[in-house]
Amino acid sequence: MSPLAELLLVLVVLGMAVKLLLLNFWRAVLFVSPGSVRLLPVxxxxxxxxxxxxxxxxxxxxxxxxxxxxxxxxxxxxxxxxxxxxxxxxxxxxxxxxxxxxxxxxxxxxxxxxxxxxxxxxxxxxxxxxxxxxxxxxxxxxxxxxxxxxxxxxxxxxxxxxxxxxxxxxxxxxxxxxxxxxGQREIRRQNLQGLLWTVVALAIVAGLFLGGGRPV
Structure with a gap:
């Protein structure tokens, strides 16, 4: 694979990982800390x-x-x-x-x-x-x-x-x-998938950087 093609592949994989993080990181935080949700009167x-x-x-x-x-x-x-x-x-x-x-x-x-x-x-x-x-x-x-x-x-x-x-x-x-x-048990059950996708995204990012920029 040419260096340019390899770079493009890395960028695509990195973009996918970032998108996963943006969609799921808040759910991972909610899984870990359900009590962090705030009820704010309007x-x-x-x-x-x-x-x-x-x-x-x-x-x-x-x-x-x-x-x-x-x-x-x-x-x-x-x-x-x-x-x-x-x-x-x-x-x-x-x-x-x-x-x-x-x-x-x-x-x-x-x-x-x-x-x-x-x-x-x-x-x-x-x-x-x-x-x-x-x-x-x-x-x-x-x-x-x-x-x-x-x-x-x-x-x-x-x-x-x-x-x-x-x-x-x-x-x-x-x-x-x-x-x-x-409510914490229910919250964690509802957001378990978000936690798993966050772990996957972080693993991809770590693999890209620790692996010298090659997709894992």
């Missing part, structure tokens, strides 16, 4: 403006008796963060949060804190089920309306004791606690 209820793509879900929630609390951003390291719009229904002992998926799909999930500690999380989209008996239940139901989702959520709360604080401040505190505690 505006309280009176200033919250739900995007048009989430407005139908917001209307359905309010028809069920949920009231707006405010909006926040969930920000992993090296990412802009996901805007989220929070509601609460104290009578149902449930928070509701709206957001867009990475593909731009509108999503809703319900969250109930348990006393003295724990969560029940029910999502309106596919989500692998996970349970810690008496402390944590999570799962998802495909394309469920907020009304149907609330019905599922009530059933999943049976036998558990919800807490009583459904303020926006408590919603933000609970979200941070989820990332630092019971």
């Amino acid at each position: 505006v309280p209820a009176e200033g919250m403006q739900v995007p048009p793509g989430l407005a139908p879900l917001a209307s359905e929630l309010q028809a069920l008796g949920f009231v707006p609390l405010g909006s926040h951003v969930e920000k992993p390291r090296f990412q802009k963060g996901t805007p989220s719009y929070d509601f609460a229904h104290a009578g149902e002992h449930t928070f509701a949060t709206l957001h867009f998926s990475p593909r731009g799909e509108p999503r809703v999930y319900l969250l109930t804190p348990l006393a003295p500690e724990g969560f029940v999380l029910t999502a309106g989209h596919p989500r692998p089920g996970f349970e810690v008996p008496g402390r944590y239940r999570s799962g998802g139901f495909l394309e469920s309306s907020p009304e149907r989702l609330l019905q599922f959520h009530r059933v999943r709360l049976l036998g558990l004791q919800p807490s009583e604080d459904f303020t926006w401040e408590e919603r933000l505190r609970l979200g941070q606690a989820w990332y630092r505690g019971l």
Whole structure:
């Protein structure tokens, strides 16, 4: 192989490795340190403006008796963060949060804190089920309306004791606690692939430089 062709091959491989790193490094960081995600308040209820793509879900929630609390951003390291719009229904002992998926799909999930500690999380989209008996239940139901989702959520709360604080401040505190505690196993499961691709990309870069510029 000519030196020019070899150089071009090295640059192509290096470019692929850099692209892998850009796509996956933040997921690797999230796998290693789930608690590094920050929940940042944006505006309280009176200033919250739900995007048009989430407005139908917001209307359905309010028809069920949920009231707006405010909006926040969930920000992993090296990412802009996901805007989220929070509601609460104290009578149902449930928070509701709206957001867009990475593909731009509108999503809703319900969250109930348990006393003295724990969560029940029910999502309106596919989500692998996970349970810690008496402390944590999570799962998802495909394309469920907020009304149907609330019905599922009530059933999943049976036998558990919800807490009583459904303020926006408590919603933000609970979200941070989820990332630092019971949610970590799920986060690591969701981001394992990102960690593996990051390791592959770093191995390629190391091989290029340690191997004298020859692709491994």
